[in-house]
């Protein structure tokens with residue numbers, strides 16, 4: 316057999332798997348987004364209605380806009396908080412920094428937990444009767460002693476953000492430690508000798524050199540925040556009301572709970588648009604020259 | 606501008622001693638070179654002066670100030686790092702301007718000073734480039750310009766020429782020398798290259814294993830080495846060192862071959878030092894003793910003969926027209942006026958003991 320044919324034959328199984336699990340569902344969902352697409356209505360999966368699902372979402376569905384707002388706020392908060400905490404931790408833990416490496420292995424623990432598990436455990440922690448955090452916050456901040464965290468829209472949102480930040484800090488920290496460690500030490504020392512204070516060294520030398528890694532981290536985290544589903548599902552299930560209903564959760568609810576698979580597909584494709592931009596930006600940074 | 610004093614400076618990591626109880630007084634405007642093989646503690650000494658490394662013991666004075674507890678930024682020094690430490694995200698201009706910016710120099714003063722520093726190192730045409738768009742020699746000059754853009758109390762240079770190719774190194778060496786005489790700022794310069802040390806220094810401190818072996822002018826350490834280490838480290842080729850003994854005014858190598866008449870007391874074990882320039886190669890039977898040519902090298906400017914004599918190798922420098930064949934038997938004569946004697950045990954120069962070499966008189 317010629318090498319030319321052989322190489323295609325060898326990658327064929329992988330291509331098939333990707334096609335069956337990714338490309339095909341993607342195409343199918345795009346098709347469905349232009350149909351009536353009700354699971355409980357026979358034939359509706361082939362009943363085309365043009366852009367109606369899309370216009371419906373934009374024009375007649377406050378719940379859609381609610382989930383967009385929730386997702387946007389959730390994304391901004393989690394990205395900013397996670398990045399800031401991770402950067403602070405990375406600065407402390409970078410080799411040659413203040414702390415030695417033993418701590419770094421502990422860091423990975425939260426990341427080893429699945430988002431669903433994080434959701435469940437935070438739900439327990441904030442249980443009004445036997446939740447550890449609930450009790451702890453009650454003792455530390457007495458006015459919060461009697462609040463029922465997950466029943467209050469704002470607090471429930473805060474708990475969701477907290478759980479997300481907690482779960483993502485380790486990964487971001489490790490990536491940033493890698494980024495910091497690859498900054499040539501001589502540049503930092505040169506700046507000190509040149510007369511820069513610790514803060515100036517950070518601002519003028521460390522941060523600009525960390526920028527590419529930081530950009531990748533922020534883009535990546537944004538993608539994951541926008542997609543958040545399982546944690547929210549286990550923690551608040553979008554509630555109370557729709558206070559913590561992210562887009563993914565909204566899509567799930569419409570598609571699986573209400574059986575509006577056509578409408579859900581169209582919203583899912585609306586979400587694809589920002590994702591494409593972000594993924595493109597991410598790829599640009601990761602595969603950039605030099 | 607200031608004098609610098611290191612007093613009993615010591616740096617230990619655990620039980621490992623990097624710099625051992627080092628004391629040097631560097632005069633205002635002096636160019637001091639720390640010279641020694643790799644790993645002898647040169648960089649560590651320099652980093653302690655800069656404040657990048659904390660001394661385990663001892664004091665560092667810059668001018669009349671004890672700076673042990675001062676941050677690097679408050680020591681008013683400028684440093685050229687071995688790998689230059691240029692800021693990769695800044696242009697050449699911003700690199701050079703950084704020490705001024707960070708010290709809140711008025712804006713209108715920055716540009717002319719950067720221009721002047723760039724001119725001094727012939728970089729004016731490259732101010733808009735990033736460091737990665739420059740050659741090794743140009744990067745080195747950016748690092749230099751960044752150091753001279755201010756007038757610090759003290760320059761620190763850590764093997765600034767070691768990353769350049771041989772030819773560039775020689776020309777940059779001359780530029781450095783010119784610049785240092787022009788600027789007249791106290792300088793501590795680290796190198797493992799004895800030619801750099803000899804050519805640039807007002808004084809050289811030869812270091813080994815964290816200890817200063819000898820501190821003196823280039824002439825002093827070349828003409829008057831204090832011990833075997835300094836004798837063997839300075840000079841190219843290194844000084845010939847022959848183990849042997851002295852009896853009745855004759856030095857004989859370890860296997861009993863008489864090599865040179867010497868006006869010194871008898872001694873059963875001694876190391877004789879003689880530079881390649883102080884050995885003459887002539888025809889067989891014409892010299893003090895005969896030797897066999899082990900290798901003949903012609904460098905163009907002169908010739909180097911490695912000969913076997915009394916069971917030991919001796920390097921002889923001849924003029925450029927000297928021609929000898931390998932395995933040829935020739936005669937050699939050592940210049941009795943320029944011999945050094947060392948104690949093979951301690952490595953110390955024999956001066957004021959019973960045995961003395963002619964150079965010590």
Ligand SMILES: Nc1ncnc2c1ncn2[C@@H]1O[C@H](COP(=O)(O)OP(=O)(O)O)[C@@H](O)[C@H]1O
Nearest residue numbers: 618621623641642643644645646647648649650
């Ligand atoms: N941070 C450190 N920890 C332990 N040992 C070190 C450290 N820095 C340098 N050393 C050791 O100290 C010795 C002197 O190092 P250095 O001053 O860099 O030598 P040089 O510049 O003369 O080549 C070396 O043996 C080196 O391994």
Ligand SMILES: [Mg+2]
Nearest residue numbers: 644647648649
């Ligand atoms: Mg060094």
